[in-house]
Amino acid sequence: MKLGFIGLGIMGKPMAKNLVKAGHDLTVFDFKEDAVEELVADGATEAKTGKEVAEKSDVIFTMVPNSPNVEAALFNEGGVAEGLTAGKTVIDMSSINPLASQGFAKRLAKLNVGFLDAPVSGGEPKAIDGSIAIMVGGDKDLYEKNKDLLEIMGGSVTYVGAVGAGNTTKLANQVIVALNIAAVSEGFALAKKAGLDPKMVFDAIHTGLAGSTVMDAKVPMMIDRNFKPGFRVDLHIKDLQNALDTSHALHVGLPLTAEVMEILQVVKNDGNGGDDHSAIAKFYEKINDLTID
Amino acid sequence: MKLGFIGLGIMGKPMAKNLVKAGHDLTVFDFKEDAVEELVADGATEAKTGKEVAEKSDVIFTMVPNSPNVEAALFNEGGVAEGLTAGKTVIDMSSINPLASQGFAKRLAKLNVGFLDAPVSGGEPKAIDGSIAIMVGGDKDLYEKNKDLLEIMGGSVTYVGAVGAGNTTKLANQVIVALNIAAVSEGFALAKKAGLDPKMVFDAIHTGLAGSTVMDAKVPMMIDRNFKPGFRVDLHIKDLQNALDTSHALHVGLPLTAEVMEILQVVKNDGNGGDDHSAIAKFYEKINDLTID
Amino acid sequence: MKLGFIGLGIMGKPMAKNLVKAGHDLTVFDFKEDAVEELVADGATEAKTGKEVAEKSDVIFTMVPNSPNVEAALFNEGGVAEGLTAGKTVIDMSSINPLASQGFAKRLAKLNVGFLDAPVSGGEPKAIDGSIAIMVGGDKDLYEKNKDLLEIMGGSVTYVGAVGAGNTTKLANQVIVALNIAAVSEGFALAKKAGLDPKMVFDAIHTGLAGSTVMDAKVPMMIDRNFKPGFRVDLHIKDLQNALDTSHALHVGLPLTAEVMEILQVVKNDGNGGDDHSAIAKFYEKINDLTID
Amino acid sequence: MKLGFIGLGIMGKPMAKNLVKAGHDLTVFDFKEDAVEELVADGATEAKTGKEVAEKSDVIFTMVPNSPNVEAALFNEGGVAEGLTAGKTVIDMSSINPLASQGFAKRLAKLNVGFLDAPVSGGEPKAIDGSIAIMVGGDKDLYEKNKDLLEIMGGSVTYVGAVGAGNTTKLANQVIVALNIAAVSEGFALAKKAGLDPKMVFDAIHTGLAGSTVMDAKVPMMIDRNFKPGFRVDLHIKDLQNALDTSHALHVGLPLTAEVMEILQVVKNDGNGGDDHSAIAKFYEKINDLTID
Ligand SMILES: NC(=O)C1=CN([C@@H]2O[C@H](COP(=O)(O)OP(=O)(O)OC[C@H]3O[C@@H](n4cnc5c(N)ncnc54)[C@H](OP(=O)(O)O)[C@@H]3O)[C@@H](O)[C@H]2O)C=CC1
Ligand SMILES: NC(=O)C1=CN([C@@H]2O[C@H](COP(=O)(O)OP(=O)(O)OC[C@H]3O[C@@H](n4cnc5c(N)ncnc54)[C@H](OP(=O)(O)O)[C@@H]3O)[C@@H](O)[C@H]2O)C=CC1
Ligand SMILES: NC(=O)C1=CN([C@@H]2O[C@H](COP(=O)(O)OP(=O)(O)OC[C@H]3O[C@@H](n4cnc5c(N)ncnc54)[C@H](OP(=O)(O)O)[C@@H]3O)[C@@H](O)[C@H]2O)C=CC1
Incomplete structure (x- = not known):
């Protein structure tokens, strides 16, 4: 399975690294050149836009500051949505407004794209050693299918209910x-x-x-x-x-x-x-x- | 050393029992006949007043609801103060106003009687198995001298400063x-x-x-x-x-x-x-x- | 001077009526047909869009619920902005976020259109008898120029500072x-x-x-x-x-x-x-x- | 009718003066010599204790800081209670705990002495010009009997219910x-x-x-x-x-x-x-x- 990761900040970078370390084919995008290069050095592939990430990936993770940033990453020009096709999955791991998560899920559902909100708890050190706690909202089957991936990044992964429940x-x-x-x-x-x-x-x-x-x-x-x-x-x-x-x-x-x-x-x-x-x-x-x- | 205990309620009764179980000579007083009889059955001696407890004991513990109850137990007619002599020690284990503790310490100091405030944390089950936490305020030497007694009742005993610091x-x-x-x-x-x-x-x-x-x-x-x-x-x-x-x-x-x-x-x-x-x-x-x- | 009024609700309707009663040539727009018809019966002219109001008026008043409604009225397709020309004035009398007022003022300034935020205090009865209190923010000269108009609608009109100060x-x-x-x-x-x-x-x-x-x-x-x-x-x-x-x-x-x-x-x-x-x-x-x- | 006044502070002094000015025979007591002398110069009689005030008066007013001060003034050794006889009245005008007022009323009732709590609102200037607001709790008949006296000191006197209601x-x-x-x-x-x-x-x-x-x-x-x-x-x-x-x-x-x-x-x-x-x-x-x- 091909993975994508958008948002290589304090948390996203080590989380993405853990996916690469686990042997996954990962395409990454961030505004920060440094972080992207670091991931590429680790074996990831660079993308120039969210759209490109989406095109090359089956599951796309986002890890950005807040609801408007997720919206921008997904739906702005050149964003993830433009590269999505039916059957792909977006997993937003940012901590955002759950009502926004529900809105994104609805918009992606129209493209037949699945969505999970999966924010995390625990800071940078736990992101590095893969021991963050992840709380996941969304379709239960979709959660089960992606649980293994999440467990690469987190020490505990807990399903908590429908979309938005994670946040x-x-x-x-x-x-x-x-x-x-x-x-x-x-x-x-x-x-x-x-x-x-x-x-x-x-x-x-x-x-x-x-x-x-x-x-x-x-x-x-x-x-x-x-x-x-x-x-x-x-x-x-x-x-x-x-x-x-x-x-x-x-x-x-x-x-x-x-x-x-x-x-x-x-x-x-x-x-x-x-x-x-x-x-x-x-x-x-x-x-x-x-x-x- | 002869010990006294006043206040055989939910907490005081099991705490007093632990003192008896540890082999101490204990004189007890409470308004509740039942509780007193239970202690006597365990080997304690009944007193009819706080004064009597104080007369028969070197160290007197109090475990009553609040500041006014401690004041009553110590200073009312027939209370502990009337039976105290220089060199004895009062250890109040009730959870009360620290300013009241400081007042009691001053009044007892005039009788050359030492005072510690030693309230506890942890409920009835921990009082029964002797694992409550005890936080003690008062003279450091007096604390050291009585630490062993407190450790019979508590799982952890911590000195926290001058009189009132416990509360x-x-x-x-x-x-x-x-x-x-x-x-x-x-x-x-x-x-x-x-x-x-x-x-x-x-x-x-x-x-x-x-x-x-x-x-x-x-x-x-x-x-x-x-x-x-x-x-x-x-x-x-x-x-x-x-x-x-x-x-x-x-x-x-x-x-x-x-x-x-x-x-x-x-x-x-x-x-x-x-x-x-x-x-x-x-x-x-x-x-x-x-x-x- | 030709006036426009958008938002003929509980407050806006009686305020607009007072402008007509004072002899002003008023063009009005609201989604609610009833309210528009009532104003037309009083002598106002109906417009089908905010744009049309703006085209026909020198000063355009808005009185709608909140910041997003003002934004919609001014800047949506067919909105006021499309009908504005340099030298016209928008006076928003809605109670909204002052930071939003400042944003609207900036966007209108690019069209050389003046902006005052002039929210009111006092309910429907005071709107009817023209005795509401109006607090105005914006350019002082612009305020002075429009004070007479505001005084038709309000019992007291007070200048309180730069744009946003009213709100x-x-x-x-x-x-x-x-x-x-x-x-x-x-x-x-x-x-x-x-x-x-x-x-x-x-x-x-x-x-x-x-x-x-x-x-x-x-x-x-x-x-x-x-x-x-x-x-x-x-x-x-x-x-x-x-x-x-x-x-x-x-x-x-x-x-x-x-x-x-x-x-x-x-x-x-x-x-x-x-x-x-x-x-x-x-x-x-x-x-x-x-x-x- | 002979009046007494205890507590000649910021508020009590001008209130007492207004009683003297209205022609009443007034006996006063306060710890502060200055204030007492000022009242005596105005025509009041000095007492050396609250007891003496009570002995010489039919109605005794108190105006001291708080509940414990009222308690002291009334019930300490040499206090008002010792000079009271059946049929006299105590009117406490201090702002205190209403539950304390109720307690005082009960204790005085045992002496067949009536009690009103009549705290005031409005500061020193209104105390001087006799325009403070007085809110009175206690027996309605007792209130009616003493209303005229209170009106000398206050601009408005309002009955608000049983004892304690004033406070x-x-x-x-x-x-x-x-x-x-x-x-x-x-x-x-x-x-x-x-x-x-x-x-x-x-x-x-x-x-x-x-x-x-x-x-x-x-x-x-x-x-x-x-x-x-x-x-x-x-x-x-x-x-x-x-x-x-x-x-x-x-x-x-x-x-x-x-x-x-x-x-x-x-x-x-x-x-x-x-x-x-x-x-x-x-x-x-x-x-x-x-x-x-
Ligand atoms: N319960 C809990 O889980 C915990 C309680 N504490 C604290 O421990 C203290 C005691 O609590 P608890 O044991 O629950 O209270 P209780 O009310 O169960 O016991 C108090 C006992 O003291 C007696 N008493 C009161 N006044 C006197 C007096 N003057 N002379 C002799 N006996 C007197 C009471 O008798 P009577 O009832 O007849 O008046 C009663 O038997 C309180 O300060 C409480 O906050 C601290 C940690 C946990
Ligand atoms: N009511 C009061 O006592 C007071 C209210 N205010 C403030 O005054 C403002 C107006 O309040 P009020 O009159 O009570 O509100 P109302 O909801 O009664 O009226 C608002 C009117 O504006 C219309 N409207 C909304 N958006 C637009 C748009 N984009 N274009 C054209 N028309 C639009 C609405 O139509 P529709 O309903 O069809 O959307 C409605 O008729 C609020 O900011 C309020 O806080 C201030 C003081 C007192
Ligand atoms: N100040 C204000 O603006 C207002 C005050 N009040 C209330 O009125 C009450 C009185 O306030 P205020 O006049 O400002 O207070 P003050 O402190 O100025 O006056 C109180 C006076 O009572 C005397 N006093 C205290 N205890 C006794 C006693 N046992 N026997 C005889 N005299 C005693 C005090 O003497 P000493 O100082 O020597 O102890 C002092 O002179 C308070 O309850 C206050 O809350 C109500 C409305 C407004």
Whole structure:
């Protein structure tokens, strides 16, 4: 089977490399010449447009920033759609608005092209070692047919429902992660203001009911004043915007998510959009005149 | 060394039993006759007042609901203070307001009586098998001297700073737990409203960055519609009230904690104060007309 | 001077009628035949497209629901832009995203067409009697030139700055109105739950520092269980979405606005999108199991 | 009828003076010698204790900061209760927790002493010119009997229900005022960040639906950078604490009130507790790096 990959960024590049490493015939396209050349050196074939990728591939993966980028990659002039023929499959692995996924699926269905939304969780290191988590929405049979391919890139691949379900799951994930970061920020801000040593508090509570992957991963970063990403504030703003756009379309009230979004705006406004999302703590540090260290 | 224990409730009873089982000479007091008799059957000695407990013991443990109960147990007529002499130690293991702990320590210091605040985390099952986490505030030497005793009751015992630090740590813990429950509630409410199966979403995300002890422990309860405590909404309201009283005394802003407190009021008002705190989800189910199952 | 008017809805129809009544030569267009015919009966001229309106008019007013509708009216095939020539003026009186206003102004400037954003405040009755408040953004000279026309439709016309300023002012207004409604809802929910008679509370406080146009206009509606609009929840959701889109573009944190937006989602989800925005009170009634009457 | 007055602070002093000016025989007590002497110069009689005030008076007014102060004034050694006899009346005009008012009423009822809670709204200038608003809770007949006295001190006197209703009404008032200040802060923060002139925005919207007594009184203060009280942040924190203590006792969820309380903590922590409560705007200025001027 011939594969195509569009979007060779922080995540896409290592994911594409893993496909090549697994012996697949891969055609790639990205605006960044460097990334394309790196893949070609690994054995991939360069394409000059998305259309060309589609023409040469049976399954085309996209891994770009947000809904408008996926739309552009698929449907702009010279885009994937122009190179598609009946029976091919598009798998979008970007984290985007699930309503957009559903729209793309419908447009591709008219060409008799299958579509899966398969966003991932886990950062660059997990993309490199092929251990990202992949949550997949779409036709169950189409999922089964492409599961092996996804398992090359991910440590766990989970089917979660109809088209859009992958991204909805990812949004739920991002809502929870953002709130869990805010949660530790509030708890540790309280402790710090009361004069405690955050390191001692961490030792006392991280194995109990308050424990979380976020606490283990992010509180030591806060204490060490290390806000190197990881996952950038800017990306989390994008994800919460998609979450809120989705929740507002469904009319589901998410008061704390909305609140954390405002906190992220403040963090961004203070020039920390490029920080790791653990910088949510900086909002609490700012308003309460303290540092969690 | 002779030990005393006051407050033989859900948590105190098994903790006291573990002290007896470890071979300690224990004098106990509680309003509840049943619990006292059970301890006596195990080998403890009954006292009729806190004063009597204090007279017969070198170290007196208290495990009662909240700050006013500790105050009553210690300083009311017939209370512990009346039976204390210089050199004895009081260890309060209740989860209370850290500022109250500091007040009690001061009043006891006048009697040359040492004081540790040593609240615990982990529910009844962990109290029974002696694996609760204990976070201790107070004089470091006094802590060292009593560490062995605490280790009989707890799986992990952590020193976190001066008097009050134990309870501040516990409050930070409770803030984080409450927010983590709200976090999964928002994430899963969004997913449910979008038509997904919460069980599938759980499978897809619980091992990733969104994972938490709360997610593993509480989301399956929500899905199974099992709100049997565990840790009651009423107790969590008490803890967040202590957290907010403390944060307001320190003038530290905790917007999401304040928000979850309002959510808990609604849960309580709907008659669910006796539910497990995972019933925070019921607020989201109520406002959004859905159930996370 | 020849005038054009596009969008003869609840607000646009009476505003257009006031222009005709003042003796102006008016060409109108709307999808709704009825409204067009009513204006023609009053003396206006019917156009079949926006293009035709623009060809026949020196100043073209638009009064449609939201940014995409303005975009469609101006720039779709057969739209206003096709009929514009240098020196004409477009005055958009819809309440839309100010960033969209700025975009439209730029596109029209390329045709040497002037643009003002001039959203209004005050509902249908004030549109009928010509007493709405109009806040205008754009070139100051252009504003001065068109002020007389605006004064036909509005009781107060205020210049507030460059293009987009009209809509930003309108959004600030809508933020404040939504929060003031939530404010009285919280105050009266507390009073009601405490057993007081909302009418007595209203009498006691509405003339003091807590007094507001919202309190005088909306609390009696709540007490009388009259949620007939006035201004619909759906429109207020649109406005807060524009406010949050704008604040997120500027990275300004507005936590309470974000919170009220979630409240409005719940009100909408409960089937009350067509209610007057005083139905924000219904959220409080729902969560607290009471009615403010 | 002989009157007594306890608490001659910012509000109490001018209120007491108005009673003397109206020709009443008034006995006064306060810790502050200055204030007492000023009243004596006006014709009042000095008492050395609350007990003495009660002995010499038929109706005793209290106007002290908060619930514990009222409790101390009434029930401490040498307090009012010791000088009371059956048939006398206590009217507490302090702004306190309504549940405390109900407790005081019960304790006084045992002495056959009547009790009204009659907190006031409007600051020092209105206390001086006798135009404050007074909201009264308690027995309706007792209210009728004392209405004339209250009207000497207040411009409007409104009966709002059983004991505690006066303070509940006052708390509802304070909830609304705090939220209305936050509302204008959010609206004007948005406008300022978008580059608008707050003065122009004020002119454009203050007469419309967004208008409020708060907008007229406080926005010009923000623009002029004048945070001289008026009503201090510290007092508003006290009032919202009473509101939240009351709402939590009733289990009524007030999410925005809880949120503004956290904002006030930040304002206080930044050293602005003595500012006028319009300093709520400073929170928004701090988080968004702007000033509303
Ligand atoms: N339950 C849990 O899962 C956890 C609880 N905690 C904390 O542990 C503490 C105890 O909780 P829990 O055991 O559940 O509470 P319970 O209410 O079950 O037990 C408290 C016991 O103390 C007794 N008591 C109260 N006041 C006095 C007094 N003055 N003198 C003597 N006895 C008194 C009570 O008697 P009576 O009922 O007759 O008044 C009751 O038997 C709380 O602070 C709680 O927050 C911490 C971790 C987990
Ligand atoms: N209603 C109120 O109380 C107030 C409203 N406003 C604002 O005023 C604006 C208008 O509101 P309102 O009058 O209530 O809205 P309505 O929906 O009643 O009217 C809008 C009208 O515009 C027409 N329209 C939409 N798109 C086009 C187009 N491309 N070309 C021609 N006609 C078009 C609609 O036709 P069709 O329905 O067939 O699509 C409809 O007749 C909104 O931005 C609103 O927020 C401001 C203050 C108060
Ligand atoms: N200031 C304002 O604008 C408004 C205030 N209010 C409310 O009115 C009440 C009074 O406020 P305000 O006048 O500003 O407060 P102040 O602090 O200025 O005055 C209170 C006075 O009471 C005295 N006092 C306190 N306890 C006792 C006692 N046990 N016996 C005798 N005297 C006592 C205090 O003396 P000392 O200072 O020596 O302790 C002080 O002189 C408060 O509840 C406030 O919330 C209501 C509307 C507006």
